[in-house]
Amino acid sequence: MAIDHSNPLSTTLLGKLDYDQLTNCMRCGFCLPACPTFRETGLEPESPRGRIALMKAVADGIMDPDQAFQDQMNHCLGCRACEPACPADVKYGQLIEQARDAIEDHADHSVPMTGIRKLFFKGILPHRRRLKWLGRSLAAYQKFGLRHMVRGSGMMRLFPKHLREMEKIIPDATGRGVVERLGAVYPAKGEMIARVALFRGCIMDVLFAETNVNTVKLLAEAGFELVIPKEQVCCGALHAHSGEMELARALARTNLAVFREAGIEYIVSNAGGCGAQLVDYDHLLHDDPKYSELAGWFASRVIDVSQLLVDHGRMPSFADSCANASEPVTITYQDSCHLRNGMKSSNAPRQLMKQVANVSFIEMKEADRCCGSAGIYNVTEPEMAGRILDHKMEHANSTKARYLLTSNPGCLLQMKLGVRKQGANSHMEVKHVVDFLFERIGDCSKTKA
Template sequence: MSIKIKQDLPCSSCISNYLWHDPPQEKKWADCVHCGMCLESCPTYQQTGEEQHSPRGRVYLIKAVAEGNLQVDEDFADPVFSCLDCRACTTACPVDIDVGGLIEEARGQVRQAIPLKGWKGVVNKFFLHSLFPHSNRLNSLGSLLRFYQQSGMQKVVRKTRLLNFMPKHLAEIESIMPEIKGSVRKKYPSVMKAKGEQNHEVALLTGCVMDVFFSDIHKATINVLTRNGNDVTIPKNQTCCGALHVHAGDREMGRKLAKQNITAFEHAEKVIVNAAGCGCMMQEYAELFRDDPEWKARAEKLEKKVVDISKYLHDTGYEKPKAMLNTKITYHDACHLAHGQGVRKEPREILLDIPGVKMVHMPKADTCCGGAGIYNITNPEMANAVLKSKMEHVPEDVEMISMGNPGCMLQMAMGVQKYGRNQKIVHTIQLLDWAYQKEEGD
């Protein structure tokens, strides 16, 4: 792909080719000097070696459109949507250029200029508008998937190789589908009281996909929080965090969902999140309302309350488990936890506080696994290439790989299966909960 950029114009005579509301902000690219410090951190640049698939290349293209030197067309859309939005480049950048924010704003412009059509448009609208924002529909989907697993249909489908008729990357996702155990939001009461003395009251984000596919992680989170003196509330009027929508360029739907969550969690002392991507999104809600002072102010108040479960436990204190787990593990930094929220040491310290847990260092632990929300569905070839690089750094002599994001868990489970490994993929909070349960059992 070649991109032709018109001769640079003096800034005073620039006419932006961003023609819609909410374009990329100049303050986010103004300090970029194209030094190249970001190149080594970028998964797509490491795979392609192409400048337009590097952070500085994408920043240059985004700036070129703002200066009227490039159109919002398919050639522009390709590098913008091939980005994993992993934020590693911002960590590497000496002046903290917000490439992730620029990418998300640019995607919003692309989707207004070039709306998805045909089957892609139908699928996109179904999942982002008709499914994820509606908990009742998600619960119905969860019930169907649970029936599919428990009735024996899944075994028949796999044994007869019917999956061979599906696109390869979708068949791979089905092969590592976790056991569906039922929605926490649907089954649990609105308030779970602390076990023993109550010290804090917190609210839990149940999210969308998380509550269908990973409700066991929610259960572990609630167990650990109540064990450590927290009353846990589950606001019933909460919804999907909107991260998938914003990443897909649907910023208007992202704003709608953000408003619903801001209202739902407005009176919470703290909002606990156990999915890195969701937590990062909620901590950036104010960016969606930069032209709406009222909602921006409300979003900023909520952002201060949102905290990852590992950081919350680390900062408020938790009971050190006494039971031995006797396992050897390694830790993968979810991009939106390490790069997006700056949470690195906290989950590691929790793991090291569990008796019998031996930690093995993973080289390049904070490089992306290729999951990136639904990136492994929309960009399967690049996602698989990034996953292959990631798995090369996973120590072979460990029994478990711990992390703090559901998208990473699915992607890493695929890597374990694809490359003949036998490690178990776990969420950090599950290990702490298992240690508590074993202690209670003893």
């Protein structure tokens, strides 16, 4: 068949896709049962094998990159559950990012959508000061009765249902992140094992600043001195997943320069989504002659907080005394896909949770399957995200756990949404693993910020 690259998107795809990765796929289909969108629909184009075949067909010029093709690329959660299932080691996560990057180059968004994307990806996420301002504004909205006024006015009805639901589970925001609360250096307790840097995240430090604070204190208890470089920026994960690869690279270069100066042994992440992006900086910048070596240095030092504690820390004694619980407390865990499939860390958080006294850990069925959060997937693809979440909550409920723990802010919000949807019937509480562990370090006074 004649190769037709008359459509400019086909040419861009051919230029951006790693063609070797496309041809590495031997179409065995081992990845199909692992894929949430395939399991939901049973459709080949909604599977990793199907999407790879579509990418190749378009890159080869034998298929037009029409709207249906672009929709298929957007339906993918980017959860990378297909990667560990693949005997040919196809780097599917990289392929889908390359495909979305090419699509974005030719995207014809509406004027409002162009404005929203520009504001979010360029105007807010890369800028710490603007994020702090956003945190303060959101906190004012939440605290000073504005939220009640907005809800009472019926204004929320202008928004789609899934956004109205999400507004209800947004945690308390703050403009005072971890550096403002603890300073840029936090000493180890007792003999220092290593000096490590905290990657504080962008949204994480606005909506989950308490988890950042608890991460620092937990690691200090375990013998690490924490450095929190003030000039660090967003990891670029949301940019990379949304076809904004050049912006993701620019953010990566800033982080490389900042962390190189910090004199540290490890760069610690407490958010699976950020960690998987940071660990991928060497691939992201492998073509950059100035930064590729430094990117390799950086990526080799990135580690998740649970993995650092298990592999290198002086384990604190985790008791349940702070919770004043006389009965054993039951917990379960939802893997962060990017922590599991990107950072290859799934045992360490479980090992830590099982060390807490008076705690009974119950493995949830299909804990390794995506919850439907997937960056901003639950905003852009609410129907599929909702179906996946409903299945997840069935499994979570069947554990009858008091706490549902996870290791990524997006998963945490999605799980909260799932619990909220069940209304008063659910007494399950959703927490970050770090917060749960920190609350259970013997001396309860440490939990006071």
